[in-house]
Amino acid sequence: MSKADDRGTLELVEAIVDDTRSLVGAQVETLRADMGERFSALGSALTSTLLAFSITIVTALLVGFALAETIVALGLPTWAAFWIVGAATAVLGYGLIQRARRIASAATSTTEPAKGP
Secondary structure (H helix, E strand, O other): OOHHHHHHHHHHHHHHHHHHHHHHHHHHHHHHHHHHHHHHHHHHHHHHHHHHHHHHHHHHHHHHHHHHHHHHHOOOOHHHHHHHHHHHHHHHHHHHHHHHHHHHHHHHHHHOOOOOO
């Protein structure tokens, strides 16, 4: 092989390395931009969800107070009305927790691989 061939081969290898470096750099930039957009969307979704949960909690508290005050207006003492609303809320919460457990259990049992004998 002559020096001209060596120089041509060396230039070819350098060009391939430079092109590869450029392609990898472009891919990394594209990935950064894509991940930035996804994290931004995730942040927006989490903010909206937290705001919705907060509003739901405040609304539930106000409805509970309104129910208790309605019971008081019907003639029961204040302490009894709040106990009734509290107990009803606890039963409802327990029922919702049990329902969530059943759904999670059913989802888990359908996604587990079958066990052999």
